[in-house]
Amino acid sequence: MIIAIIEHDRGTLHNASLEMLTVARALAADRDTSLAALLIGESGREIVKTLGAYGVPVAYLAVDDSLEDYAPRAWAESALAVMDQENVEVVLAAGTDRGHEVLAHVASLADLPLAANCLEVKLDDERCRVTRQRWGGSLLEEAELRGETYLLSIAPHLIPAEETPLDGEVEIREFQPSFSDRAFRVQVTGREQDEKAGISLTDARVVIGGGRGVGGAEGFTALEELADLLDGAVGGSRVATNNGWRPHKDQIGQTGNRIAPDLYIACGISGAIQHMVGCQGAKNILAINTDPQAPIMEKADYVVVGDLHEVVPAIVDEVKQRKR
Amino acid sequence: MLTLTEKILFVSLALISGAWSFVGFQRMTEVIHRGEGEFNFGQLPRKAFEALFKTLSQKTVLNARLGTSLFHALVAWAFLYYFLVNAGDLLEGFLPGFRFLGTGLVGGLYRLGADLLSAAALVGVLYFLLRRFLADAPALQIREGILLHPQARKGMRRDSLIVILFIFLHVGARFLGASFRIAAEGPDPWQPLAGAVAGLWAEAGPGALAVGEHAAFWLALGLILAFLPYFPYSKHLHLMAAPVNFLTRPERRSLGEMRAMELEFNAEKFGPSHLEELEKPLLLDSFACIMCSRCQQVCPAYEAGTILSPAALEINKRYEIKVQMKALAEGEPSRTPLTESVLLEEAVRACTTCAACVEICPVGNEPLQDILEMRRYLTLTEVSMPTDQSNTLRSIERRGNPWGFSPADRTRWTEDLDQPVPVMAEKKSADVLFWVGCSGSYDPRNQKITQSITRLLQRAGVDFAILGQEESCNGDPARRMGEEFSFQMAVEANAEILASYEFETVITGCPHCFNVFKNEYADFGVDLKVLHHSQYLAQLVDNGKLKPRKDLNQIITYHDSCYLGRYNEEYDAPREILRGIPGVEVREMPRSRARGLCCGGGGGGVFYDVPHEKDIPEIRLEEAEGVDPDVVASACPFCLTMFEGAERKETADVLTKDIAELLDESM
Numbered sequence: 001m002i003i004a005i006i007e008h009d010r011g012t013l014h015n016a017s018l019e020m021l022t023v024a025r026a027l028a029a030d031r032d033t034s035l036a037a038l039l040i041g042e043s044g045r046e047i048v049k050t051l052g053a054y055g056v057p058v059a060y061l062a063v064d065d066s067l068e069d070y071a072p073r074a075w076a077e078s079a080l081a082v083m084d085q086e087n088v089e090v091v092l093a094a095g096t097d098r099g100h101e102v103l104a105h106v107a108s109l110a111d112l113p114l115a116a117n118c119l120e121v122k123l124d125d126e127r128c129r130v131t132r133q134r135w136g137g138s139l140l141e142e143a144e145l146r147g148e149t150y151l152l153s154i155a156p157h158l159i160p161a162e163e164t165p166l167d168g169e170v171e172i173r174e175f176q177p178s179f180s181d182r183a184f185r186v187q188v189t190g191r192e193q194d195e196k197a198g199i200s201l202t203d204a205r206v207v208i209g210g211g212r213g214v215g216g217a218e219g220f221t222a223l224e225e226l227a228d229l230l231d232g233a234v235g236g237s238r239v240a241t242n243n244g245w246r247p248h249k250d251q252i253g254q255t256g257n258r259i260a261p262d263l264y265i266a267c268g269i270s271g272a273i274q275h276m277v278g279c280q281g282a283k284n285i286l287a288i289n290t291d292p293q294a295p296i297m298e299k300a301d302y303v304v305v306g307d308l309h310e311v312v313p314a315i316v317d318e319v320k321q322r323k324r
Numbered sequence: 325m326l327t328l329t330e331k332i333l334f335v336s337l338a339l340i341s342g343a344w345s346f347v348g349f350q351r352m353t354e355v356i357h358r359g360e361g362e363f364n365f366g367q368l369p370r371k372a373f374e375a376l377f378k379t380l381s382q383k384t385v386l387n388a389r390l391g392t393s394l395f396h397a398l399v400a401w402a403f404l405y406y407f408l409v410n411a412g413d414l415l416e417g418f419l420p421g422f423r424f425l426g427t428g429l430v431g432g433l434y435r436l437g438a439d440l441l442s443a444a445a446l447v448g449v450l451y452f453l454l455r456r457f458l459a460d461a462p463a464l465q466i467r468e469g470i471l472l473h474p475q476a477r478k479g480m481r482r483d484s485l486i487v488i489l490f491i492f493l494h495v496g497a498r499f500l501g502a503s504f505r506i507a508a509e510g511p512d513p514w515q516p517l518a519g520a521v522a523g524l525w526a527e528a529g530p531g532a533l534a535v536g537e538h539a540a541f542w543l544a545l546g547l548i549l550a551f552l553p554y555f556p557y558s559k560h561l562h563l564m565a566a567p568v569n570f571l572t573r574p575e576r577r578s579l580g581e582m583r584a585m586e587l588e589f590n591a592e593k594f595g596p597s598h599l600e601e602l603e604k605p606l607l608l609d610s611f612a613c614i615m616c617s618r619c620q621q622v623c624p625a626y627e628a629g630t631i632l633s634p635a636a637l638e639i640n641k642r643y644e645i646k647v648q649m650k651a652l653a654e655g656e657p658s659r660t661p662l663t664e665s666v667l668l669e670e671a672v673r674a675c676t677t678c679a680a681c682v683e684i685c686p687v688g689n690e691p692l693q694d695i696l697e698m699r700r701y702l703t704l705t706e707v708s709m710p711t712d713q714s715n716t717l718r719s720i721e722r723r724g725n726p727w728g729f730s731p732a733d734r735t736r737w738t739e740d741l742d743q744p745v746p747v748m749a750e751k752k753s754a755d756v757l758f759w760v761g762c763s764g765s766y767d768p769r770n771q772k773i774t775q776s777i778t779r780l781l782q783r784a785g786v787d788f789a790i791l792g793q794e795e796s797c798n799g800d801p802a803r804r805m806g807e808e809f810s811f812q813m814a815v816e817a818n819a820e821i822l823a824s825y826e827f828e829t830v831i832t833g834c835p836h837c838f839n840v841f842k843n844e845y846a847d848f849g850v851d852l853k854v855l856h857h858s859q860y861l862a863q864l865v866d867n868g869k870l871k872p873r874k875d876l877n878q879i880i881t882y883h884d885s886c887y888l889g890r891y892n893e894e895y896d897a898p899r900e901i902l903r904g905i906p907g908v909e910v911r912e913m914p915r916s917r918a919r920g921l922c923c924g925g926g927g928g929g930v931f932y933d934v935p936h937e938k939d940i941p942e943i944r945l946e947e948a949e950g951v952d953p954d955v956v957a958s959a960c961p962f963c964l965t966m967f968e969g970a971e972r973k974e975t976a977d978v979l980t981k982d983i984a985e986l987l988d989e990s991m
Contacts, residue, residue, distance in 0.1 A: 273769070280728075
């Protein structure tokens with residue numbers, strides 16, 4: 001059996017786990033063995049359906065009141081509980097901080113070999129051969145593991161998550177693990193909201209950016225208004241954040257956020273390379289600038305040559321009109 | 325002069341002092357030898373001459389802070405002379421009736437020298453006493469918030485006081501001794517100053533004068549015995565460590581050349597995490613450092629208000645060694661990692677690698693090298709770096725440019741030009757290979773510079789070609805950020821491409837490309853004849869192939885790029901180009917040429933931000949504004965990017981352009 005430990009936070013799935021499933025499915029097929037996911041905590045039930053869409057036929061669900069939040073050793077002990085019952089060839093996790101932490105605990109508790117950040121896995125009866133990342137990804141290492149069960153984490157962001165829907169329903173095998181007295185030595189003791197709720201720059205489908213041309217913090221009011229109308233987020237170029245017109249966390253560019261909206265409206269931004277790096281993922285760029293020679297005008301899909309202090313309010317009016 | 329009892333006492337004390345000092349000096353050398361690598365003992369005669377010249381002439385001290393340095397020179401020259409004086413006094417003390425160098429002209433001149441230099445040393449040391457303790461000179465302070473060894477602030481003051489008192493008493497006693505002798509034995513025209521003081525003792529009897537002479541001897545020479553064991557723990561050691569430093573420096577092709585790392589595949593650790601893993605010369609640096617903080621004064625990162633001070637780096641190294649010298653000498657590991665005791669990680673990343681600290685250091689220290697070595701550890705072993713940096717590194721590795729643009733877009737800049745730009749893949753050979761560089765290829769602003777250079781080459785009829793889509797990052801930013809793997813992979817890839825075409829000269833549109841090709845590819849067997857575009861264009865103007873005609877009617881100040889200027893000492897070519905343009909008045913900023921201030925973009929600085937109070941490019945533009953120019957000219961794409969991205973609070977009007985652009989405009 002191949003076990004895939006699925007990372008989630010109170011039912012919110014970590015995408016790296018879906019990428020890991022691509023490897024897990026291939027391994028199970030290759031070894032002609034079964035694939036099962038391991039979900040920890042009652043809230044894991046919420047993602048069982050998603051797992052079905054990614055070709056996982058069986059999900060072990062560890063339930064216990066104490067498993068509401070992540071606790072590395074408790075997760076490891078839950079995995080060991082399944083490993084005790086089944087003949088497990090490989091345990092996989094996403095190559096994230098938590099994935100590594102859990103696998104390290106399993107490795108240490110059961111004295112099993114672990115390879116982190118794998119890209120490719122080849123398994124036969126004798127050994128497990130992996131290609132894995134080292135030195136932050138600048139080096140690939142060929143490694144070989146020997147043991148009864150192999151623990152592998154899969155490097156994130158490199159293997160695409162592929163949907164392969166099951167024919168039937170996912171079979172849920174619920175169990176209550178018994179924990180050692182050390183299982184909750186490390187646990188979540190509190191949660192703090194990072195920022196006030198709102199659409200983050202990196203996720204927004206519309207981003208309004210302001211640069212030198214905005215002229216000051218008060219100039220951003222119009223941009224905020226437009227963003228509200230379009231359910232978008234507001235960011236700034238380096239000039240805007242360096243001058244204190246926008247907080248540094250709103251910077252778009254080489255240093256700062258890399259955005260990928262459907263529409264990026266760049267207002268009074270010249271388009272220095274530092275900035276363009278941050279918005280090269282935008283599907284459409286609308287540039288508003290008084291200088292037709294500004295580099296951004298060349299990169300933009302739509303261009304308004306004009307003063308943003310007139311153009312932006314005009315757009316705001318127009319959007320309001322149409323929304324009515 | 326000395327009695328038998330005194331002689332026995334002096335010899336006994338000398339033995340004790342010698343043995344005690346020996347232990348200290350031995351520990352010091354053992355600590356230094358814990359370091360990695362070896363000292364460079366090549367070309368010893370030449371370097372010995374250089375070390376002697378630098379020490380005697382005080383050249384490296386006098387080239388900054390002239391006033392203070394002159395006082396330093398007085399003390400230094402006196403101290404050097406005092407090697408002779410002390411030897412002479414010792415012999416005279418032990419050999420009854422002996423007169424060192426005789427009573428003739430030679431002896432007279434010797435005594436005149438001692439007389440004048442004693443006074444000089446006293447004046448000099450008095451100045452330093454007042455400077456440190458009365459004026460509390462700001463130049464010697466290190467800003468709060470910068471990591472400084474807990475003992476350093478007090479320790480430096482105490483150490484300075486001990487050294488100053490030692491010199492004062494040692495030289496003062498010797499001077500008084502000379503005056504007692506004159507009072508006892510009659511006037512000596514060769515010692516006018518001691519003679520004048522001797523007038524004060526005219527009334528004293530021979531017994532009292534003899535006692536005075538003995539007391540002076542003991543103070544002057546006895547103090548040396550007392551001070552000697554303290555020497556290895558004092559910054560005053562610089563007077564010995566600095567010449568040794570000059571003598572054993574690694575030969576570098578540029579001020580900031582980096583050592584090629586042996587990247588053993590199975591190594592678990594790259595770069596130094598602890599003191600004893602630094603290179604030997606870098607450990608010696610800390611003993612040579614006199615803590616004058618000149619490096620801090622010229623450091624752009626310090627001026628910008630980051631937490632980096634190269635002075636604090638050297639001082640911390642020294643105090644870390646000092647508090648665990650015995651343990652380190654005995655082979656124990658140092659107690660804390662460098663990033664906790666010497667330089668915090670954020671400070672390591674704040675350096676722009678401008679090498680101003682190396683250029684200014686009077687004792688030949690290279691704080692830049694410590695920083696670069698520490699980066700290697702952080703990047704390669706800890707994989708610890710700001711996200712912006714790891715993005716940059718990944719882009720260099722995967723897409724061959726620091727921003728992650730598509731390799732297919734590398735030649736987009738050629739599309740707007742009237743004439744086609746020849747590409748090596750088709751042409752196979754050319755006189756000149758124009759290495760455009762990533763900035764010049766992708767950055768919309770710098771593409772304009774590349775187009776100017778291309779137009780100028782075409783106008784001058786140069787047989788040239790570009791690599792086009794075969795060009796990719798040469799690895800310099802990766803290397804400077806500590807990613808030696810990426811760098812060496814880039815070298816390998818580029819070496820192969822470069823070897824497949826025929827050309828005589830490479831010209832680069834970027835000082836960073838220029839520097840790495842000229843000085844650092846050679847370690848990997850790639851020998852290129854490289855010129856920076858300013859050098860090549862200056863040649864074309866010089867031999868009449870380019871004739872700037874159009875009057876630009878502008879006042880221009882030229883900003884030196886660190887990698888063209890300080891690293892490669894090319895200060896004149898860009899200025900010659902500007903002076904050759906009709907209607908251009910070139911004005912110099914206060915900090916120019918070897919003392920030019922960095923734009924903040926080097927060493928990967930253009931790719932990430934560190935917490936700071938004031939933008940470095942803004943500081944530089946304000947300085948430029950001071951000479952009231954129409955244009956700030958530069959010859960480096962990173963400088964231009966930094967300037968164009970500056971806040972421009974006060975400097976909104978000044979234009980920033982590349983010299984190639986200006987030359988192109990005047991055609």
